[in-house]
Amino acid sequence: MIKTDALIIGAGPTGLFTAHQLKLIGLSCEIVDNLDKIGGQCIELYPDKPIYDIPAVPECTGEELTNNLINQIKAFNIPIHLNERVDEVKKENDSWLVKTNAGKNFSTPNVIIAGGVGSFEPRKFAPKECEKFENQSILYSIKDKKIFEGKTVSIFGGGDSALDWAVELSKNSKVNLIHRRDDFRGAQSTVDKVNELAKAGTINLYTKYQLANANGKNNLESIDIKHDDGKIKNIKTDFALGFFGLIMQLGPIANWGLNIDKKTVEVDTEKFETNQKGIYAVGDICNYPGKLKLILSGFHEGALAARACFKLARPDEKYRFEFTTSSKAIKNRLGVKE
């Protein structure tokens, strides 16, 4: 059991800056995020795109913004638990008990949800039958490529993940690459490589096809793919891999007894507290009259929620407002030498 003054769900820009604000006022905190990297939408959806409306930063990319935020909290050494989704938040005496899908438990008076539009999860195949084979022979990510050796693997998608894996797995497996159109959006050099391998017969390329059905008793035996013109082809395969990018799913947050409207959590604008005392929501996931889904709004919301956490974490102390420019205590926390 990890004890902390505040637990932050989500390591997007809002979660990161909220952590900064908590540490600045002397509270401890930890962050959990489902993704394998820090930065939320900025890093997952638009790392290379420039942002022009961060106050006092005329221009920076999603990745630069993330790196700057990470730098800003570096001195605090905040534990960040990646690849873990918070599944459960429940009341235990005066604290919240928070559980992740990797089995970690936190006990804390304050839970700050900075979950964006929810956690990023892989997009899945449309046909219902696919669920039966999921995690066995139908996969959306690869942990151990050895399992494909000597097998037939059907890869779906047109981006870098699909193409890179098609090239890689074709070394030791029979590979079918299936995509809904003739154009691929992966890097040109990889597209060229795939075309070369297809010409040589190492990769079987099926374009303008999509998955129509998955067949098999316990294990996947074959798939039906459907051409744009409606014709269906059956191909034998041991595995089907889908690489359609990630989607945000509100997921477990919906089950924590919060007031939710249109995938967002209702909060007040003084503490950014939800209908549950000690649970706050900040950033894209919160909802109040006039809410703007902008990074700068998330920063403001996190700053106020952090102050609200102080009361529950230090019931016997009084929070004192201080500027970073002049406060000795803050400079100590930041490790700044005068």
Place this chain on the structure above:
Amino acid sequence: MAKITYNTHDSKTYTIDVQNGLTVMEGAVQNDIPGIDADCGGGMACATCHVYVNEEWKDKLPAKEDGEEDMLDMAFEPKQNSRLSCQLIVADELDGLIVNIPSKQA
């Protein structure tokens, strides 16, 4: 202003006057029409505002910009008449547009 008709997957029909300059996605979201999630708020980064446009409109709409087709690769059951509704900006010429909302966005 343009009249836009949204057909949902469970055969409900909503016809709405949408102001010029808004997107077809915004017309749906602001009027609580179910089935268009628009998780990224129009950033062409989520493909959860996917719609099928009526055949007769397919070639009348402004062509897809760079990136829309790439994003549609990730949509749920894309077809030839698939569009991202956040990329369809309402103008008088779109008066009478009919879009069909897919059964799921993901």
